[in-house]
Amino acid sequence: MRWLMRGSELAGGAASSGYASCHGSFGELLQGVLPERGAFLVTLPIELRARARFLLRDYAAGLRVQPESSWKSLRLAEALLRRYELPLRGELTLESEIPRGKGLASSTADLVATYRAITSFHRLPQETQVLEALLREIEPSDGVMHESVVAYQHREARLLERLGAVPALALVAVDEGGEVETLEHNRREPEYSHSEVQEFGVLLARLRDAFRAGDLAPIGAVATRSAEINQRLLPKRLLGTMMGIATAVGALGVAAAHSGTCLAILIDALGDDAGDRIQAASDRLTALGLEPRTIATLRSRASAEAAYV
Secondary structure: OOOOOHHHHOOOOOEEEEEEEEEEEEEEEEEEEEOOOEEEEEEEEEEEEEEEEEEEEOOOOOEEEEOOOOHHHHHHHHHHHHHOOOOOOEEEEEEEOOOOOOOOOHHHHHHHHHHHHHHHHOOOOOOHHHHHHHHHOOOOOOOOOOOOEEEEEOOOOEEEEEEEOOOOEEEEEEEOOOOOOHHHHHOOOOOOOHHHHHHHHHHHHHHHHHHHHOOHHHHHHHHHHHHHHHHHOOOOOOHHHHHHHHHHHOOOEEEEOOOOOEEEEEEEOOOOOHHHHHHHHHHHHHHOOOOOEEEEEOOOOOOOOOOEO
């Protein structure tokens, strides 16, 4: 079906635009392989966003993207417009607060924001299944199209299950430096032992129970254990240091960007002494010559009630 194009309503060189955003994820609460389900991750949505604007001028020809390095978003835009038999015209501009190559879902957030901006402009239905089908043709994708915490099959761009609303956490984060390219990293098959694969199932079940109960302690414990298991795949030299500081300041644990370069100490943002814990963690990291940054988890509108598929 050919959808009505908003650009056709314009006259005299006027322009209209579609605007959208998508949050990132601070690495993962859990990442591994499940028996019979394969590779998966559990998102940790954060208040850092990618933003996309799709602009169509009635005199413009062709499809362009800025910055030009955003070829993945250009590829998604082309596929989306072709899907609905729309002309390959428009100007797509991307901006992001999410650092690149750090394991914070910057690439997937760009793609989701692009999809939302174009569908908004052309008044197309926003369907998660369509978005995921487009993502599958580009790269492994985080589950950041969902506002809740989800278990997600990132290599298949497919939802595994919804765990619950995003917990109110403060993440005292550090970046070890460098960048990790998503496509290159995911070409390597993770090598987990049989016992580790079984443990991932146990850890996911523990997260499921924790979200149902609203209990933050096991969430922090699972995140820390996941970072430990994955240490040999993409080592974080500061993991031991971060775990020690987390224990010293009474934090919940440590989260890792399993396919990136960042680590964060997890602190209950609603606790009476949250400010003191955040400051103590930051001070200890600064004393080591590091540059900590505090990031908030996403202020989600999603329901706390888990739903399974």
